[in-house]
Amino acid sequence: MPHRQTNPLILTGDVLSFFEIEHVARHGRAVRLGDDARTRIEASHRALERAISGGEPIYGVNTGFGSFARRRVELDELTTVQRNLLRSHAAGVGPPMSEETVRAMLLLLAASLCRGRSGVRVVVVERILDLLNHGLTPLVPSIGSVGASGDLAPLAHACLVLLGEGEVVYEGEQISGRDALQRAGLEPLELGPKEGLALINGTHLMAGEAALALADADRLIDAATLATAMSIDACRATDAFLDERVYEARNHDGPGRIASRLRQHLSGSQIIPSHRENDPRVQDPYSFRCCAYVLGAALDLLGFVRDKVECELGAVTDNPLVFAGESGEAPAVISAGNFHGMPIALPLDCIAMAMAHIAGIAERRIYFTLSATDPENHLHPHLSPHPGVESGYMITQYAAAACCNELITLSTPATVSNIPTCAGVEDYNSFGPRAAAKARRSIELCRSVIAIELLCASEAIEYQRPLRSGDGVERAHETIREVVPRLTADRSPAPDIRAIEDLIRTGRFR
Secondary structure (H helix, E strand, O other), X not given: OOXXXXXXXXXXXXXXXXXXXXXXXXXXXXXXXXXXXXXXHHHHHHHHHHHHHOOXXXXXXXXXXXXXXXXXXXXXXXXXXXXXXXXXXXXXXXEEOOHHHHHHHHHHHHHHHOOOOXXXXXXXXXXXHHHHHOOOEEOOEEEOOXXXXXXXXXXXXXXXXXXXXXXXXXXXEEEEHHHHHHHHOOOOOOOOOOHHHHXXXXXXXXXXXXXXXXXXXXXXXXXXXXXXXXXXXXXXXXXXXXXXXXXXXXXXXXHHHHHHHHHHHHOOOOHHHHOOOOOOOOXXXXXXXXXXXXXXXXXXXXXXXXXXXXXXXXXXXXXXXXXXXXXXXXXXXXXOOOOOOHHHHHHHHHHHHHHHHHHHHHHHHHHHHHHOOOHHHOOOHHHOOOEOOEOOOHHHHHHHHHHHHHHHHHOOOOOOOOOOEHHHOEOOOOOHHHHHHHHHHHHHHHHHHHHHHHHHHHHHHHOOOOOOOOHHHHHHHHHHHOOOOOOOOOOOOHHHHHHHHHHHHOOOOO
């Protein structure tokens, strides 16, 4: 992945954008340390050195960790305790995280350290960037963080590689951390005071997962809106409920924005006016008539999540924090709780709820389309080319229903059940990493449901020919037909669903 982007991302300490995180995590964009960030890191490290020389107890520097905080560490053991911290905390279990997740986590770790509140040396940040730029992705088990004292276990697994330990995925091969550093021409890092703690005491897994999830959710909302518009014309529904005045009266931003997008996608439709007169139907089912309210509410909820994640992308989530002091002020090392994941964990739990409703209302439109119980929509049951002899897309609705059933389970919050850790010192945890895992899975399931709706709606549109739908719908229909031909005889729908999922994933419906 490294160096596919010609212009490297410069870490300045500013808030990273979702675009920047995705390009580094998924497309191998190189990352460099900015001069201003370098200066802040150096000042913070000097401040920590001054504080250590004062002899006062500083948590995690000259004391133990967690419930060992009252145990003093001698000066000749300050580096040993940091190395032992990484080794002992690398206790994750389960299948490995995706490479893109690990890369996003490392990027956000480096970005946080660049803000000059952690007391580490510049070489520590540079070595993290070396992992990213050389394509050395630590092998990190997916389960182990409770999202409160930082994402301890995942970050410990990742940062062991800096010491020449742990395991790495390099060019598709799993190798030892020592071999990986040798191949890259890098020396193992010797940790200084507090550096082990600074490497693992942050919310970088949660924040990285959230940033990638929201990038995917944005593309999914676009596809879901287009799928809705296509289903409206595919089933010969009305557009009367999209009248702008209706949404001004409701006074919610999201529904109004979705209605506006739907009007744009349907603009120029020949199908809508073709049945405007003498249509015996008075109102369409809720899955059509109320689609803008449901999608709009999900859009507003994701907007809240985005706001909270953007805050986290500019944060320092270390502990203790080192303040170098300005205008003659003495340096300060303050123990607090910036590592606690709840400010981002609660928003992460919201993603699964949004996906459940986006998928749930789409599944209802799929059901309505395939049931063909309304003679006014001119569709074959299950869109079968030869009803009875061929089943058409009958079972695609079963698959959508199965996805929605799992989404219901995923919507149960991870953050509301507390399990204390560390002998009760860490007595209230966020479990944000589980919320992040649920968010990621919920987006995958929702993407499948929207792909099924697009598959069925694109076939149902064929039944309305020679009339054409709106410009936006027709462009989407052409995009689908590039990878999925019309259903002229029974075939496995699974490859077609996967092909449309790929279109959604890569943003072809934006």
